[in-house]
Amino acid sequence: MIEVEELTKEYRGRKAVDALSFTVPAGQVTGFLGPNGAGKSTTMRLALGLERPTEGRALVNGRRYRDLTEPMREVGSLLDTEAVPPGMTGAAHLGWLARAGGLPARRTGEVLEAVGLADAARHRIASYSLGMRQRLGIAGALLGDPGTLVLDEPVNGLDPEGVRWIRTLLRGLAAEGRTVLVSSHLMSEMADTADRVVVIGAGRLIAEERTDELIRRGATGRVGVSTPHRDLLAAVLDEAGLAVERDASGGGLTVLGADAARVGEIAARHGVTLHALVQQRASLEDVFMELTGDTAVHRFAPVGPR
Numbered sequence: 001m002i003e004v005e006e007l008t009k010e011y012r013g014r015k016a017v018d019a020l021s022f023t024v025p026a027g028q029v030t031g032f033l034g035p036n037g038a039g040k041s042t043t044m045r046l047a048l049g050l051e052r053p054t055e056g057r058a059l060v061n062g063r064r065y066r067d068l069t070e071p072m073r074e075v076g077s078l079l080d081t082e083a084v085p086p087g088m089t090g091a092a093h094l095g096w097l098a099r100a101g102g103l104p105a106r107r108t109g110e111v112l113e114a115v116g117l118a119d120a121a122r123h124r125i126a127s128y129s130l131g132m133r134q135r136l137g138i139a140g141a142l143l144g145d146p147g148t149l150v151l152d153e154p155v156n157g158l159d160p161e162g163v164r165w166i167r168t169l170l171r172g173l174a175a176e177g178r179t180v181l182v183s184s185h186l187m188s189e190m191a192d193t194a195d196r197v198v199v200i201g202a203g204r205l206i207a208e209e210r211t212d213e214l215i216r217r218g219a220t221g222r223v224g225v226s227t228p229h230r231d232l233l234a235a236v237l238d239e240a241g242l243a244v245e246r247d248a249s250g251g252g253l254t255v256l257g258a259d260a261a262r263v264g265e266i267a268a269r270h271g272v273t274l275h276a277l278v279q280q281r282a283s284l285e286d287v288f289m290e291l292t293g294d295t296a297v298h299r300f301a302p303v304g305p306r
């Protein structure tokens with residue numbers, strides 16, 4: 001389990017992470033979402049003891065990272081896939097990591113197998129594709145067979161097969177009871193992968209809840225309507241206090257803040273013929289845009305009294 005408590009990080013007087021608190025429970029995949037610059041990587045680096053917080057703390061299994069006695073056996077991480085030595089082979093790089101972490105050499109072969117890189121193990125990393133580097137980074141994270149995984153944008157650069165692979169891997173790791181925190185700025189990826197999501201913007205917490213709940217919460221209130229009497233319907237819906245958007249093409253309308261049943265009833269009451277009436281489901285992407293719309297532009301909260 002990871003507990004982030006009132007975590008704040010300032011760079012040159014600006015808050016990249018701002019009094020952020022959330023929990024990453026074991027046995028689930030937690031998606032860590034936010035637009036570019038929201039503070040995801042900074043939060044992960046703080047949790048991994050690579051930087052010191054200005055205020056607050058991040059605990060892994062109840063302790064600060066630097067107080068863990070065998071960190072690689074407790075937490076595996078993938079932060080920057082570019083930070084691997086290109087001249088080394090995949091096997092040599094992992095072998096070096098294993099020695100540094102006091103792990104048995106056999107783990108190298110096991111994790112290379114687990115990420116599907118066994119055949120490329122003796123090739124220089126310089127010859128790896130971006131997807132192969134991501135797999136190598138994940139192999140490194142798995143080396144110590146840790147109970148907690150912190151992965152920053154592991155899906156970056158993967159092809160659709162790679163994305164599916166990672167999704168299955170992460171779900172499998174969580175099913176084994178591990179704690180999995182995985183960041184992304186692409187919401188669509190997380191919809192099928194994460195049990196829960198933590199959404200941040202400008203370093204602050206925006207939402208922390210089950211993925212399906214978040215989607216459901218955002219799903220209310222958009223109804224697509226097609227009618228040969230668009231102006232009449234728009235007028236009666238407007239009268240009923242509903243916001244209406246006219247589609248740029250065709251006779252369609254989108255009604256905001258209502259469900260399909262209500263729109264259908266209003267139309268019937270006024271004798272308006274409908275050709276289509278569709279409750280539109282929000283995607284996680286829509287909900288995300290709604291949640292982070294403001295913060296994406298205001299990247300930093302100015303330091304000072306709140």
Ligand SMILES: Nc1ncnc2c1ncn2[C@@H]1O[C@H](COP(=O)(O)OP(=O)(O)OP(=O)(O)O)[C@@H](O)[C@H]1O
Pocket residue numbers: 011012016034035036037038039040041042043185299
């Ligand atoms: N070492 C640093 N010095 C100064 N500013 C930094 C430093 N590291 C991060 N920042 C700033 O803090 C903010 C948060 O950055 P961070 O990389 O944590 O965001 P992110 O959510 O991971 O974004 P991305 O998806 O683009 O990686 C950014 O505005 C960034 O420029």
